[in-house]
Amino acid sequence: MHEHVSHFEAYVDFISYVLISAATEFTPQTFLPPEEQTNLENAFQTLFNKFPLVARRLRTPAAAPELKRLLQSSLEAYRSGDVLRGGHILQEFRADLLAQATHRG
């Protein structure tokens, strides 16, 4: 699932896609089979599962738990139907992630 999210930049781009899709809809993609269509749950599962891709670029590894907490809060807000809050927390997650990330070597 979401195998294209295979490096830091792809992860950050994926966040953008989740942000705008969770606020509107996850449009079905004709080039993907049904079981690979993105939805809120599997999108966040990917963000959690692939977090190590970005964690290794953090200046302070200690920031990782807080970032994950933000991710979890965002998911819970979306699940509860609070799209605005879910989006804002996810944006905060992305901003903190980018602020914490080192430049690629």
Next chain:
Amino acid sequence: MGSGPRWRSDRESRTDRARRTRRRLTIGSSKESNHRSGRPAVSGRVGVAARTRRRRSPPDRSDSVGPPHGSPAVNAIKGAFRQGFAAAGASADRDINHPGIVSSIQNLIDPLHPFEGFLTEPAISLADSLQKVWRPDLDEPYAAQALAENNAAHWIPFDPQHVPSAAEQRATERDLALLVLGHRFGPQVGEISVRPAGPFGRFKSAEDFELEAYRQLQRFHNEAFAKIEQSIRTGSLTPPPGLPQPLFFGKELDAAVRNQFREWVRSEGIEEGPTGVVRINRRLYDQTAAPGAKRYRQPDVYVPQANSILEGTMAPKSWRTPQIRDYRAFSGANTTVVRPQARGTSYGVVQ
């Protein structure tokens, strides 16, 4: 059988879809006539005129959900199925009459034209997808060898009590489509010929890929533009302090489109990377710069073999734009500007 209603339901929906689309792939007798004329067999995607010529008024079988188990159509495909097993050296003791397999076979056959050279829309799309799994190191009988590799994963297990999952059914149908197309009709079935996958997967050339890449990029831009517009309007997406909204909009658009494009390229089985045949947002260095200068640009999509760069943008860019000039100077490639249709047309940059 415990799985009866499930299969029936699925079969009916596919049949309905086939009736709606009325898209046909002619094989068999059409191959012969095309052979005489020296033209390729009728295609599933083009050759509309040929299809129209061959289309007849179908008998009224609106209550049918596929040919019966013992029909020549099903038997013929079962024969191909057995050949596939034998050629693959696989065990032939699987139950060809397993209800799941029979249902899968029925789904491949147009109910209005029981095996008179017509396959259903699902079969055609399955055949299309098969091009992605074809590998150049597989010789004929390619279907059998592909099966030998994927046998365990794809066939519905031989267990009359087993309730097949949707994924199992789909995989089995795919294998069956491969068998039908491969063993019975040979490697050439018009445009949907099963052919070796080159670096551009199912695309014949870098240019063919680039054309489809452009179409996909255009679609992704349109889709993302509308979503971002709505997200900003409803307040779920807000620009960070100090970042002008148009700039924020553009960055979000670029990122969301890149994600979509990566996913599409991946789905096509095409390699993306700094040295891949497709490069998404990868650095393009100025080869003429002084050593250590490391001047570079990052085009959205670069397809070196097509000598083409696809650049997504909200604002128009022209030959006078430094970025576009650098693309040309660094790579020699032509640039096509892709814009959300809500903002204007896409176009090729002319020097």
